[in-house]
Amino acid sequence: MKHVLSILVHNQPGVLVRVAGMFSRRGFNIHSLAVGTTYDTECSRITVVVCGDDGILDQVIKQLEKLVEVVAIQILPQDSAVRRGMAMIKISAGDKRGEVLKLADVFRASVVDVSEHTVTFEITGDEDKINAFAEVLAPYGIMELVRTGLVGLARGDNTIHQYERRNFHEQIVL
């Protein structure tokens, strides 16, 4: 099973290696990873998609909580969070260009580059949508594909800041 975790971390050198290293060291599988700054210059936010059952998810969270730079961890479940990734897909359009453009329309993908033989699309959405789009494009010949890890936010009033447990963390684990 895939779980999406949002992790707020202090911007320290090596923090990404520490987080990623914990996953590989303990044999947890990362499906995707997205990192970026936040509006707070002190903090970055990492979104990871991990594969595993609830027991593994529990361990992942507890092990993350032990990392000194981790400020907060939030689970982003499918039904109560918005989760999006972005992909770019380059295909060799050839004489089927019109057909392909129509398909893209259905998926609300936009064209970001066109050349004599190629079209590059940009598509945003949840995993399933991106997978579905890639599947319908496959017969036309995908030249290359790149996608970001998922990012996400909980719906409604819920924010990651509710999960900041600096104090708890320092007392128990540090």
Place this chain on the structure above:
Amino acid sequence: MKITGAQVIIECLKEQGVDTVFGYPGGTILPFYDAMIDSSLRHILTVHEQGAAHAADGYARASGRVGVCIATSGPGATNLITGLAAAFMDSIPVVAITGQVPTSMIGRDTFQEIDITGMTMAITKHNFIVKDVTKLAETIRYAFRIARSGRPGPVLVDIPRDVQTGQVDFEPAKSIEKYSWAVGQEVLKRISSAVQAIEGAKKPVIIVGGGAITAKADKEILTLAEKLQAPVVSTLMGLGAFKASHPLFLGLTGMHGLKVANNAVWEADVLIAVGSRFGDRLTGDREKYIEDKTVIHIDIDPAEIDKNVAAHIGLTGDLKIIVELLNQQLSQKTPDAWWAMIRKWQQEERGDSEGDALSPQWIFRHIAEQTKGKDYIFVTDVGQHQMWAAQYLSLETPRSWITSGGLGAMGFGLPAALGAQFAMPDKKVIHVAGDGGFKMTGAELYTIAVNKLPIVSLIINNNGLGMIRQLQHVFFDKHYTSCTLPDMNFVTFAAAFGVHAVSVGSPEEFAKEFKRALFSNQPEVIVLNISNEELVTPMANPGGAINAYIDM
């Protein structure tokens, strides 16, 4: 007033109550060494940086204080790695300070440049590289706080040379913060379900682990055991947390645990684990281990709950407080039928292991008798002798047993023993090693000799890597390879360092020499020549049930 970064390090170490550091100099750490000349810090120059790391670790294990080791960049720093890993696996508070090439040279494969923070990420609780001298003091203070708080562990601080020579305004720390732990509602609720489970137990067993020592929870655990009249077993790391001479104590449990202890765990209906991480050498098959029982797991590290075995009731937090809360709610029990079963196992086992000649059983029972009731610190290396010591010594007080449990690092013993002796100058330190492991770090006899440490080193010489031979005996159909060590003269080896040594081959000789060595005020080495065919028994199949013993 401005002082140098090197002086900041020293001021911060003193603030933290550090009086002794173990280290080895080199180019990038020389500014610190230069500043140390004028300070009150005592620097112990070891033979090798691995020795410095193990010594800092032994210092911490013996005293409960943070051990400190120092090394230069590159090879100095990489030599610390085994030592830091040993401390990490056993949750021991150590701060390592390493020199680094100047900040302007980082990333250019400069002479003796190694990315030591990258390398030690997996074997430290946390690590830092300090590139700005104004951040140095707060980083060192933070490093100590991380090392000693919660579940302790090693922390490395990498300090480029120019940061050590840089000038900065220094402000002494206001006070060293103390954290206290409040019991949350969640835990309180679970404590009452734990009490319920324990009250209903017919065959309770208490397992003490290393965490019990760190948390200073020995008295609370004693009360718990006496209240419940429950048998107590110990992990390798927990030895000393519960008085071995206490009638409720059954001894070591785990792969080489005593049968009575393993049988009790197997038969238990409620298992109360205090400060143990349920390591594989303790549990064998993790699922079978908890079959038909309620597991109450008490640990300070939330990540330990359900990591290895699924606990029915997990209680995270300060062990001392949690066990005390349990005690307040539990009623006094009287010994019952459970004990009849246990005493029967105990009788059977006594018959099993009577020793003769200079057998391991005889040796360690003799040592136990001779040291009973006195303040000794035992430090072991890794191998068969370690297991025999764990099985037969009578360890009565916390911090009287120092061993590399999680990492099982051969070569740990001698340097850890010297660290322990520096921490506890008034106690007698007895070091036990195999002939293999002794050779790994035996040159630290030099440090012991130079500092005239009255450590008694016992080399259990079976002319080989006994534990390897045992594994080949059991799992490789007695195809022995690379486990025989041609004779070496340990007496002349010790003599080269100016250390007095004798070699013995009979119980009478050993008894005489051991008695003499215990009252000696200089370093002593006793080589005990035993048969190479001795095996550690019992031995439960690794990965199997803990009461499924291998027939040897």
